[in-house]
Amino acid sequence: AQKVTQAQTEISVVEKEDVTLDCVYETRDTTYYLFWYKQPPSGELVFLIRRNSFDEQNEISGRYSWNFQKSTSSFNFTITASQVVDSAVYFCALIGRGNDMRFGAGTRLTVKP
Amino acid sequence: GAGVSQSPRYKVAKRGQDVALRCDPISGHVSLFWYQQALGQGPEFLTYFQNEAQLDKSGLPSDRFFAERPEGSVSTLKIQRTQQEDSAVYLCASSDPQGLAGLTDTQYFGPGTRLTVL
Numbered sequence: 001a002q003k004v005t006q007a008q009t010e011i012s013v014v015e016k017e018d019v020t021l022d023c024v025y026e027t028r029d030t031t032y033y034l035f036w037y038k039q040p041p042s043g044e045l046v047f048l049i050r051r052n053s054f055d056e057q058n059e060i061s062g063r064y065s066w067n068f069q070k071s072t073s074s075f076n077f078t079i080t081a082s083q084v085v086d087s088a089v090y091f092c093a094l095i096g097r098g099n100d101m102r103f104g105a106g107t108r109l110t111v112k113p
Numbered sequence: 114g115a116g117v118s119q120s121p122r123y124k125v126a127k128r129g130q131d132v133a134l135r136c137d138p139i140s141g142h143v144s145l146f147w148y149q150q151a152l153g154q155g156p157e158f159l160t161y162f163q164n165e166a167q168l169d170k171s172g173l174p175s176d177r178f179f180a181e182r183p184e185g186s187v188s189t190l191k192i193q194r195t196q197q198e199d200s201a202v203y204l205c206a207s208s209d210p211q212g213l214a215g216l217t218d219t220q221y222f223g224p225g226t227r228l229t230v231l
Contacts, residue, residue, distance in 0.1 A: 004155075033216055043202065045156070045222035052216075091155050095217055099146070099169045103155030 002027045004094050006104035013082050014112050021077045021090050021107045029053075029096030034068065034075045039106070040088040051075065082111045115140065117223035119205050125229045126195045134190045134226045138207030145188050146220060147180055148204040156204055162188060195230045202227050 003026040013019045025034065036048040049059065051068050059066045063080045079086055089108045095101040118137040126132050138145050143164050148156035149172075159178065161169040164185035173180070177196075182188040192199055206220035 031216060033219075035219070037222075042224070043227075044224045045204065045206075047219055047221060050219050093155075097216070099161040099217055100158035100172060101146070101217070101220060103157070105153075105155050 002029075002094055002096055002098075002102045004092050004102050004104040006090075006092055006107050008107045009105070010108045010110070012110045012112065015084060016081050017111075018078060018080050019082055019109065019111075021079075021092075021109065023075045023077065023092030023104060025073050025075065025092070025094045027094060027096050032094055032096040035093040035095075035101075036066065036075075036077050037091045037093060037103075038088045039091060045091070048077075079109075082109075084111050084113055087111045117205055117207055117221055119203075119223040119226050121226060122224060123227050123229075125231065127231055128197060129194050131191065131193045132195055132228065134192075134203050134228070136188045136190070136205030136223060138186065138188070138205070139221060142207035142209060142221075143185070144208045144217060144220075145182060146206040146208075147188070147190050148206065149174075150202040150204055150225070152201070159190070159203075192228075195228075197230050200228055200230045 005024045032053045034051045038046045056068050065078045067076045087110050089106045091106045092104045093101050120135045145162040147159040150156040158172040160180045162182045165182050177193045179191045202225040204225045206222045208220045209218040
């Protein structure tokens with residue numbers, strides 16, 4: 001069975017603070033993809049990043065960075081110097097050999113000015 | 114380029130009515146997915162098409178739910194005899210069929226259709 005857990009339901013920070021969103025996953029597949037999506041108030045899921053199970057290199061894109069650790073089955077997402085526009089619900093997701101992508105329950109991030 | 118589009122964006126139905134939700138995928142994407150997102154939860158997989166073939170419908174919650182993609186492009190999700198528990202946002206996504214080692218590639222989502230059943 002595949003499962004994604006985002007233990008943080010809601011996080012509130014003040015602008016310019018750094019924030020880390022946690023994601024822990026379970027899968028029996030040896031080959032899989034992990035994703036992060038952003039869902040702003042408009043409702044559309046916006047793709048942020050994809051990592052495959054063979055590549056544990058951390059990735060940085062502007063203020064965003066991702067830490068993938070297979071040893072702890074985690075794929076955490078850090079926003080540096082948060083901005084009000086970062087306020088959204090963030091979803092971590094996993095897809096393995098099947099066609100059904102599994103999402104976590106999401107973390108609602110509120111960045112206050 | 115154009116992304117995934119869905120219509121209508123909002124639909125209100127009386128309990129027992131039939132509804133049809135439309136998805137127009139990204140041009141050239143052969144894989145199409147439908148998800149259901151209840152309020153405050155993550156999306157849940159409903160069904161998957163590769164071209165016109167429905168290869169996985171394991172997530173459809175009941176036989177009242179039916180999806181089709183007759184020409185391998187536009188897809189319609191139909192819900193018959195709607196119930197209040199069907200109220201949710203229905204998301205459509207499309208992707209290229211093959212990523213690493215046969216995995217489904219990155220899925221790009223439409224804006225969703227918010228269905229409210231009264």
